[in-house]
Amino acid sequence: MNSVLNYLAAARRSEESELENLARTCDLVLAASELVHHLQQERGSSNLFLASDGRRFAELRAQRVAASDQAMLLLDAWLERRESxxxxxxxxxxxxxxxxxxxxxxxxxxxxxxxxxxxxxxAQASEQYSQLVAALLALVFEAADVAIDPAISRLLIALFHLMQGKESAGRERATGAAAFAAGRIGEAEVQAIEYLIEMQENSFRHFVAFCDELGAEWRALQSLLPLSSLERLRRKLLSGLGRPLDSALADEWYTCCSARMDELHRVENHLAGLLQGLCRQRIEQLQRDSADQQQRLSELRGSLPLPPQAAFAAGIGGPVAAAGDGIGPHLTQAVVDMLQSQSQRLQTLTDELATVRANLEERKLIERAKGILMATQGLDEAAAYRLLRQNAMNQNRRLADVAEALLGVAGLLPGQAGLER
Amino acid sequence: MNSVLNYLAAARRSEESELENLARTCDLVLAASELVHHLQQERGSSNLFLASDGRRFAELRAQRVAASDQAMLLLDAWLERRESxxxxxxxxxxxxxxxxxxxxxxxxxxxxxxxxxxxxxxAQASEQYSQLVAALLALVFEAADVAIDPAISRLLIALFHLMQGKESAGRERATGAAAFAAGRIGEAEVQAIEYLIEMQENSFRHFVAFCDELGAEWRALQSLLPLSSLERLRRKLLSGLGRPLDSALADEWYTCCSARMDELHRVENHLAGLLQGLCRQRIEQLQRDSADQQQRLSELRGSLPLPPQAAFAAGIGGPVAAAGDGIGPHLTQAVVDMLQSQSQRLQTLTDELATVRANLEERKLIERAKGILMATQGLDEAAAYRLLRQNAMNQNRRLADVAEALLGVAGLLPGQAGLER
Structure with missing residues (x-):
C-alpha cells in the first residue's frame, strides 16, 4: 500500500514538474515573440534606410536597433539562468x-x-532578417509541439499562427514598399504578395480556430484596422503589372502596414497574458488537487487500518476496472478511486493532445513538401505552395494529403538523393 | 556563442538523462515480466490444487507461491529506491x-x-490471477508507449506482444485443463480457446515483426516446441462438443502447454538481455558522441578566436539551412555542423518513433472497441473480438479502422452514457 501511495505521489510530482518546465518554456517563447516584433521593426527601418541610400531614417533605425538590443538582453539574461x-x-x-x-x-x-x-x-537585408525571424518562429512551433498540456499547447499553436501571420504581413510590407518606392512591380513580386496575403489568411484562420477566447477581440480588431486602406493599396500593387506605380503612395503603404502589425502585436501581448495565466492556473489547480488528495488520505489513515485488499486491474488504454466481489476498506476504495480518476484524466489529456497536435503535423507535412518542390524544381516558396495547392484542388484532396503523398515518393524524385525528407 | 554551446550541451544532457530514465523503466519492465511468469505458474498450480479439491498439488503450489514472493520482493526492493x-x-x-x-x-x-x-x-481463481497479469501487461504496454527511443520502444513492443501471447497461451492452458478434467467441453469454452489461439497467433506475429533480431531463434523454437502434440490435443478439445473428453489427457495437455510457456519464457529472457544491452549501448554511444563533440570544440577553441558570424536559420520540421554567403571561422562552422546533424538526428528519431508507436495506437483502438462491445452488448472478450473481426471482413476493412469507426460513434450507442471511450 505504501508503494501505491508513493507512486501516486510520484505521478503528481512528475506532473507538477512537467508543468513548471512548460511554464518556463512559455516564458522563453514570449521573450522570443517580443524579440521578433522588434526585429521586424528593425528590418522595416533598415529597409527604409537602405532604400534612401542612407540619407534618411538613420535615427529611426538607431532607435529600432536599440529596442532590439534591449529585447535581446532580456532574452539572453533569461537563457543564462541555470534552470533554463x-x-x-x-x-x-x-x-x-x-x-x-x-x-x-x-x-x-x-x-x-x-x-x-x-x-x-x-531585398538582401530583408531576407537575412527574415531568416532570424524564421529561426525564432521555429522555436515557437517546437514549443507548441513538445508541450504536454493540451490547453497550453493550443494557445502556443494559436500564438505560432498569429506570429506567422504577422511575419507574412511584415514580408508583404517590405515587398510592397520596395515596389512603390521603385515605381513599378514585376510578375514575381505580384505572386509573392498574393502568396503572402493567402498565408496571412491561413494563419489568422488557424489562430482564431485555436484561440476562441480572443475571437471576439479579433473580430473587433478587423473593423478597427485600416483594412480598407490596405485593400485599396494592395489592389493598386496587384493590378500594377506593366504600369507605373505612384511612388508617393510608398509612405501610406508603409504606415498602413505598420499600424496593422502594431495592432497584431497588441493581440500577441494579450495572448501572451492568457498563456501565462493558464500556466499559473494549471499549476495551482494541480497543487490544490494534490493537497486535497493528501488530506483525504491522512484522514482515512487516521481512522482506519490498512489491509491491502480489493484487487483490480486496468485494461490497456482503458479505465481502471474494479474487480473482486466485495467493497474493501474505505482507504483502499479511496485509493482505487484516486487511481481511476487520475488514469482517466491522464488518458483524456493524452487524447486531447493528439487532436491538438494533428494541426502541427499537417503543417510539418506541408512545409516539408514545399521544401522538396523548392529543391527538386528550383521553385521559390510561393510557386512551390501554388503548385501544391493547385494539385490538391485538381484532385479534390486536402493540401496536407497531397503533401503527404509527395513526401511518400520523395525518394523517387530527381535531385533528392542527399536531401532529408 | 557561449549560449549556443550551453544549449547544445543542455540538449545532450537532457538526452542522456532521458535514456537513463528509460533504462530504469526497462529494468522495471523486466522485473514485471519475471513476476508475470511466476504468477502464471502460481495460477496453474492453484488451478490444479483447486481442481483436485485440495487433495493434490499442495506442495507444487507452495513452491510456486514462494517463487512468486521472491519475484515480488525483488520488484518491491527496486520500486522502493529513491531514483525509481x-x-x-x-x-x-x-x-x-x-x-x-x-x-x-x-x-x-x-x-x-x-x-x-x-x-x-x-475459473474464479484463474480470472483473478489473470487480472493481476493484465495490470502488469498494461505496465509493459505503457512503457513501450512512453519510451522516447524508437529502437528501445520497438523491443518493448516486441516484449509486450511476446508476453501477451504467452498470457493467451496460459489462459488457453487453464481453459483446456478444466475441460479435460471435467471430461467435457461447452460451446463457450470452444469459442474461448479459438479466440485465445487466434490471439496467440496475432501476438507472436507482431512479436516477430518488431524483433527481427530474434526471428531465427523464434523459427528454431517452433520446431523445438511440442507443437504437434499441442495441435493434436487442441483438435480433440475443439471437436469435443457434445462428446466425452478423455480425462486421462489432462496431464498431457497441462505438461505440453507448460513446456511451451517455459520455452516462451526463455525467449522473453533472451529479449530482456537484448533490451538491457541496447539501453547500455545507446547511453554509451551518446556519451562517446558528447565527448567527441567536447574534444572537437576545445581543439577549435584553442586554435581560433570566436567571432559570431554566419547566420543560418532552420525551417520548421526541416533541416538547418545554411544562410549568409561566405564560410565563417572553423569554430562557427563546426557548431553549425553539430547543430545541423543533431537536429536531423532528433527529427529522424521522432519520425521513427511515430512509426513504431502506430502499432500501439492500433492496439489501443481495438482494445477500446472490444470494451465498448462488451459493455453495450454484454458480450465476453472472445465474442466482442469475433464481432469486430467479422465486421471488418464483411466490409473488407482493417480491424483497426472498424474499431476507430466504432469509437467515433460510441456516444450514440445504448448504455454508453457513463462510460469512458
Whole structure:
C-alpha cells in the first residue's frame, strides 16, 4: 500500500514538474515573440534606410536597433539562468532548437554592419532578417509541439499562427514598399504578395480556430484596422503589372502596414497574458488537487487500518476496472478511486493532445513538401505552395494529403538523393 | 556563442538523462515480466490444487507461491529506491500505471487465501490471477508507449506482444485443463480457446515483426516446441462438443502447454538481455558522441578566436539551412555542423518513433472497441473480438479502422452514457 501511495505521489510530482518546465518554456517563447516584433521593426527601418541610400531614417533605425538590443538582453539574461538550461519541457529537441535560434541571432551584428555600410540591398537585408525571424518562429512551433498540456499547447499553436501571420504581413510590407518606392512591380513580386496575403489568411484562420477566447477581440480588431486602406493599396500593387506605380503612395503603404502589425502585436501581448495565466492556473489547480488528495488520505489513515485488499486491474488504454466481489476498506476504495480518476484524466489529456497536435503535423507535412518542390524544381516558396495547392484542388484532396503523398515518393524524385525528407 | 554551446550541451544532457530514465523503466519492465511468469505458474498450480479439491498439488503450489514472493520482493526492493520514484521515463502516466499495478498486486494475499480455503472455483481463481497479469501487461504496454527511443520502444513492443501471447497461451492452458478434467467441453469454452489461439497467433506475429533480431531463434523454437502434440490435443478439445473428453489427457495437455510457456519464457529472457544491452549501448554511444563533440570544440577553441558570424536559420520540421554567403571561422562552422546533424538526428528519431508507436495506437483502438462491445452488448472478450473481426471482413476493412469507426460513434450507442471511450 505504501508503494501505491508513493507512486501516486510520484505521478503528481512528475506532473507538477512537467508543468513548471512548460511554464518556463512559455516564458522563453514570449521573450522570443517580443524579440521578433522588434526585429521586424528593425528590418522595416533598415529597409527604409537602405532604400534612401542612407540619407534618411538613420535615427529611426538607431532607435529600432536599440529596442532590439534591449529585447535581446532580456532574452539572453533569461537563457543564462541555470534552470533554463535544465528545466524546460521538450528535452533535447527543444534545447537544440534554442541553440539553433541563438546561432542564427549571432549573425545579427554582421547584418547590421552590412546595412550601416550600405553593402546590402533592401531585398538582401530583408531576407537575412527574415531568416532570424524564421529561426525564432521555429522555436515557437517546437514549443507548441513538445508541450504536454493540451490547453497550453493550443494557445502556443494559436500564438505560432498569429506570429506567422504577422511575419507574412511584415514580408508583404517590405515587398510592397520596395515596389512603390521603385515605381513599378514585376510578375514575381505580384505572386509573392498574393502568396503572402493567402498565408496571412491561413494563419489568422488557424489562430482564431485555436484561440476562441480572443475571437471576439479579433473580430473587433478587423473593423478597427485600416483594412480598407490596405485593400485599396494592395489592389493598386496587384493590378500594377506593366504600369507605373505612384511612388508617393510608398509612405501610406508603409504606415498602413505598420499600424496593422502594431495592432497584431497588441493581440500577441494579450495572448501572451492568457498563456501565462493558464500556466499559473494549471499549476495551482494541480497543487490544490494534490493537497486535497493528501488530506483525504491522512484522514482515512487516521481512522482506519490498512489491509491491502480489493484487487483490480486496468485494461490497456482503458479505465481502471474494479474487480473482486466485495467493497474493501474505505482507504483502499479511496485509493482505487484516486487511481481511476487520475488514469482517466491522464488518458483524456493524452487524447486531447493528439487532436491538438494533428494541426502541427499537417503543417510539418506541408512545409516539408514545399521544401522538396523548392529543391527538386528550383521553385521559390510561393510557386512551390501554388503548385501544391493547385494539385490538391485538381484532385479534390486536402493540401496536407497531397503533401503527404509527395513526401511518400520523395525518394523517387530527381535531385533528392542527399536531401532529408 | 557561449549560449549556443550551453544549449547544445543542455540538449545532450537532457538526452542522456532521458535514456537513463528509460533504462530504469526497462529494468522495471523486466522485473514485471519475471513476476508475470511466476504468477502464471502460481495460477496453474492453484488451478490444479483447486481442481483436485485440495487433495493434490499442495506442495507444487507452495513452491510456486514462494517463487512468486521472491519475484515480488525483488520488484518491491527496486520500486522502493529513491531514483525509481523520480527517474523513470513516461512521467505521470507511467507512474500512475505503476501505482495501479501495485494496487492490483496488493490483492494477491486475498486470492491466495481463497485458493487455500477452497472457496474459489478454478475459473474464479484463474480470472483473478489473470487480472493481476493484465495490470502488469498494461505496465509493459505503457512503457513501450512512453519510451522516447524508437529502437528501445520497438523491443518493448516486441516484449509486450511476446508476453501477451504467452498470457493467451496460459489462459488457453487453464481453459483446456478444466475441460479435460471435467471430461467435457461447452460451446463457450470452444469459442474461448479459438479466440485465445487466434490471439496467440496475432501476438507472436507482431512479436516477430518488431524483433527481427530474434526471428531465427523464434523459427528454431517452433520446431523445438511440442507443437504437434499441442495441435493434436487442441483438435480433440475443439471437436469435443457434445462428446466425452478423455480425462486421462489432462496431464498431457497441462505438461505440453507448460513446456511451451517455459520455452516462451526463455525467449522473453533472451529479449530482456537484448533490451538491457541496447539501453547500455545507446547511453554509451551518446556519451562517446558528447565527448567527441567536447574534444572537437576545445581543439577549435584553442586554435581560433570566436567571432559570431554566419547566420543560418532552420525551417520548421526541416533541416538547418545554411544562410549568409561566405564560410565563417572553423569554430562557427563546426557548431553549425553539430547543430545541423543533431537536429536531423532528433527529427529522424521522432519520425521513427511515430512509426513504431502506430502499432500501439492500433492496439489501443481495438482494445477500446472490444470494451465498448462488451459493455453495450454484454458480450465476453472472445465474442466482442469475433464481432469486430467479422465486421471488418464483411466490409473488407482493417480491424483497426472498424474499431476507430466504432469509437467515433460510441456516444450514440445504448448504455454508453457513463462510460469512458
Amino acid at each position: 538550461q535544465d528545466g524546460m519541457s521538450g528535452g533535447a529537441r527543444f534545447y537544440t532548437r534554442v541553440a539553433i535560434a541563438l546561432q542564427a541571432l549571432a549573425g545579427l551584428p554582421e547584418i547590421r554592419r552590412g546595412v550601416a555600410a550600405l553593402t546590402l540591398t533592401p | 520514484q523520480d527517474g523513470m521515463s513516461g512521467g505521470a502516466r507511467f507512474y500512475t500505471r505503476v501505482a495501479i499495478a501495485l494496487q492490483a498486486l496488493a490483492g494477491l494475499p486475498e486470492i491466495r487465501r481463497g485458493v487455500a480455503a477452497l472457496t474459489l472455483t478454478p
